[in-house]
Amino acid sequence: xTAVSQTPKYLVTQMGNDKSIKCxxxxxxxxxxxxxQDSKKxxxxxxxxxxxxxxxxxxxxxxxxxxxxxxxxxxxHINSLELGDSAVYFCASSLEGYGANVLTxxxxxxxxxx
Amino acid sequence: GQQVMQIxxxxxxQEGEDFTTYCNxxxxxxxxxxxxxxxxxxxxxxxxxxxxxxxxxxKRLTFQFGEAKKNSSLHITATQTxxxxxxxxxxxxxxxxxGGYQKVTFGTGTKLQVIP
Numbered sequence: 552x553t554a555v556s557q558t559p560k561y562l563v564t565q566m567g568n569d570k571s572i573k574c575x576x577x578x579x580x581x582x583x584x585x586x587x588q589d590s591k592k593x594x595x596x597x598x599x600x601x602x603x604x605x606x607x608x609x610x611x612x613x614x615x616x617x618x619x620x621x622x623x624x625x626x627x628h629i630n631s632l633e634l635g636d637s638a639v640y641f642c643a644s645s646l647e648g649y650g651a652n653v654l655t656x657x658x659x660x661x662x663x664x665x
Numbered sequence: 666g667q668q669v670m671q672i673x674x675x676x677x678x679q680e681g682e683d684f685t686t687y688c689n690x691x692x693x694x695x696x697x698x699x700x701x702x703x704x705x706x707x708x709x710x711x712x713x714x715x716x717x718x719x720x721x722x723x724k725r726l727t728f729q730f731g732e733a734k735k736n737s738s739l740h741i742t743a744t745q746t747x748x749x750x751x752x753x754x755x756x757x758x759x760x761x762x763x764g765g766y767q768k769v770t771f772g773t774g775t776k777l778q779v780i781p
Contacts (some may be wrong), residue, residue, distance in 0.1 A: 588770075592751055594708065607768050641707060646758040652757070652769060653698060656707040 552650045554578050555657035557642050564632060564665045567625070572660045574642030582606075582652065583625035585617060586641040588659070600625055632664045667692045667772045669756050671772040676743035679780050684744050686775035688737040695757050697730055697737045698769065703750040744779045 555576045555611060564570055576583060584607075585597040599607035600619040614630045639659045645652035667689040688697065696715045700708040712721055713738065714730035721728045727740045737754055752774050754772040 566757050592702075592774050592776070594753065594774070596768055596770075599768065653713060654700075654708070654755075654769065655710070658706050 555642055555644055555655050557640075557657040558662050559660060559663050560658065561663075563665065565665055566632055566634060569628070569630045570632060570662070571626055572640055572642075572662070573624070573626045574657055575624050576642075576644040576657075577623065578644055578646075578655060579624070580644035580646050580655070581622055582645045582647065583619065583622070584645075584654065585625065585627050586642040586656075588641060590638070591611060592595045598625075598627075625659050629662075632662075634664050637662055637664045666756050667756070667770050669770050669772040670753060670755060671752075671775050673775055674773065675776045675778070675780045677780060678744050680746060681743050684741045684748070684777055686739050686777075688739075688756075690735045690756045690770075690774050692735070692758050694734050695733075697757075698755045699728060699737075699739055700771075701750050702753065702774075706750075708753060713756060725750045729750075741777075744777070746779050748780055749777060749779050751759050 557574045583600045584599045586594050588594050597609055597611045598617040602622050603619045603641055616628045619625045639661045641652040641659050642657040645654050671688050674683045682695045696713055698713045699711040701711055702708045712728050717734050718732045719730040729738045741748055751774045756768045757769050
């Protein structure tokens with residue numbers, strides 16, 4: 552009965568490959584997010600979707616493409632992986648898209664690019 | 666853009682000592698949240714403060730929101746080994762418009778180590 556689940560939990564791949572991370576939430580939340588946490592533990596928002604509509608798109612290389620087939624799912628596809636993409640990627644969701652939006656995070660997906 | 670800084674970056678304390686982390690925003694916030702991330706874990710929501718000067722307590726944890734709504738603090742009394750982790754504040758920027766979306770910006774985090 553995990554609230555926000557991400558797969559895979561670990562991902563090790565070579566530079567230049569393409570990979571996807573999937574996220575699903577069963578909380579009935581309207582908004583979902585992707586955050587990137589680097590080795591220094593900084594948490595930076597990448598994307599946010601509200602009811603399948605993209606509402607936040609930070610300065611992220613266009614090799615990163617989010618897709619939200621429905622409001623319970625937000626996937627992240629990364630093309631042509633680079634060493635600097637190595638990080639932990641957290642999916643999160645919140646009830647509302649604005650105003651007091653408390654985030655519920657998934658367990659994270661640790662991506663290592665060799 | 667909005668920046669949210671936390672100090673200190675790291676803190677080692679003996680078990681039983683108190684601990685405080687401070688959070689400062691470059692812009693006025695509509696609310697501030699605090700999250701805890703255990704080693705190897707994910708951020709977990711602790712509390713939200715909305716009103717200017719608000720103080721909230723959760724057992725040994727005391728959270729404060731500054732009068733100007735640009736800073737906040739988290740104080741832990743008599744730390745325990747279970748308090749180990751990284752504490753993040755997260756601020757939502759005030760907007761003059763009703764409705765509309767404001768993203769939550771996370772602070773730089775304070776990593777707490779508790780020595781038994």
